[in-house]
Amino acid sequence: MNRRRQRPSLMLASLALVWLASALLRLVPGADMVAxxxxxxxxxxxxxxxxxAARLRLLAQPGQDAVSLREEVRRLSAExxxxxxxxQQLDDxxxxxxxLREQLGFRRLRPDLDLEGASIVGRSIAAEPxxxxxxxxxxxxxxxxxxxxMTVVSHRGLVGQVLRLDERWSDVMLIxxxxxxxxxxxxxxxxTGIVFGLPGGDLVMxxxxxxxxxxxxxxxxxxxxxxxxxxxxxxxxxxxxQVVKVRQNDVAKWQEASIRPSVDFDALELVMVxxxxxxxxxxxxxxxxxxxxxxxxxxxxxxxxxLP
Numbered sequence: 003m004n005r006r007r008q009r010p011s012l013m014l015a016s017l018a019l020v021w022l023a024s025a026l027l028r029l030v031p032g033a034d035m036v037a038x039x040x041x042x043x044x045x046x047x048x049x050x051x052x053x054x055a056a057r058l059r060l061l062a063q064p065g066q067d068a069v070s071l072r073e074e075v076r077r078l079s080a081e082x083x084x085x086x087x088x089x090q091q092l093d094d095x096x097x098x099x100x101x102l103r104e105q106l107g108f109r110r111l112r113p114d115l116d117l118e119g120a121s122i123v124g125r126s127i128a129a130e131p132x133x134x135x136x137x138x139x140x141x142x143x144x145x146x147x148x149x150x151x152m153t154v155v156s157h158r159g160l161v162g163q164v165l166r167l168d169e170r171w172s173d174v175m176l177i178x179x180x181x182x183x184x185x186x187x188x189x190x191x192x193x194t195g196i197v198f199g200l201p202g203g204d205l206v207m208x209x210x211x212x213x214x215x216x217x218x219x220x221x222x223x224x225x226x227x228x229x230x231x232x233x234x235x236x237x238x239x240x241x242x243x244q245v246v247k248v249r250q251n252d253v254a255k256w257q258e259a260s261i262r263p264s265v266d267f268d269a270l271e272l273v274m275v276x277x278x279x280x281x282x283x284x285x286x287x288x289x290x291x292x293x294x295x296x297x298x299x300x301x302x303x304x305x306x307x308x309l310p
Contacts, residue, residue, distance in 0.1 A: 104157040116278025134203040140172045153276040159241035159264035178203045187230035193220035205261040
């Protein structure tokens with residue numbers, strides 16, 4: 003490789019010496035004819051050298067263009083990053099605007115509820131079993147009229163209940179918490195039962211009466227479950243979720259159904275607190291289907307602080 007690189011350099015040096023000799027011959031009296039012959043001999047080489055020089059200039063130009071292209075690529079990359087950030091911000095604004103419109107629609111549908119809007123500023127995740135969201139933190143508190151046991155909703159349905167609070171923030175127990183229980187009603191059949199949170203973050207509705215003989219089923223896949231309005235903890239007719247599976251036993255008195263929550267808690271950003279509907283501080287309610295007090299709230303008992 004080194005020999006190949008040295009050959010053009012040696013050739014150019016040799017030609018330079020020949021040109022120098024030709025120039026010197028012109029200074030010697032009577033040597034014009036010799037100099038002319040040397041010029042004629044070098045003429046093809048001069049043309050070749052001119053062509054080679056032009057090629058060298060062309061080869062050098064792409065290097066300059068590469069520098070310019072790299073600068074342009076950097077500029078365009080920075081512009082692309084800026085546009086991506088602006089696009090994300092615009093998407094966030096669109097999503098927030100859409101949620102605000104949907105909240106406004108919910109307010110119009112429920113003029114019987116006094117609602118206070120709030121943003122989610124924190125989430126509590128239980129490590130066992132699995133990373134399950136158990137509670138959320140809102141950016142409003144007692145100074146905004148929030149109190150313990152108040153119902154929290156979104157435009158999609160029931161979120162949970164205020165567990166504890168300070169002047170500026172509130173913790174909300176989600177309906178998927180294992181210690182949550184809610185009196186529910188199936189919209190189609192009006193059959194009632196109790197909706198429990200499960201350790202995995204799902205919902206199950208238990209104590210649903212068995213289907214009447216010869217009549218429509220009390221519960222079936224696709225049914226919408228909502229709050230019954232029979233307790234003092236939650237207002238009625240707030241969507242809880244949709245039935246995705248029914249489990250029956252011919253010898254059992256009750257049947258149960260798996261429910262998919264109507265609210266996507268992981269994507270939840272805005273909520274509303276029902277401030278005008280205040281349940282009894284004693285937590286009493288209509289008897290549940292299993293004979294136990296309906297909608298018992300264990301999170302407001304003495305061991306509430308143990309929970310995530």
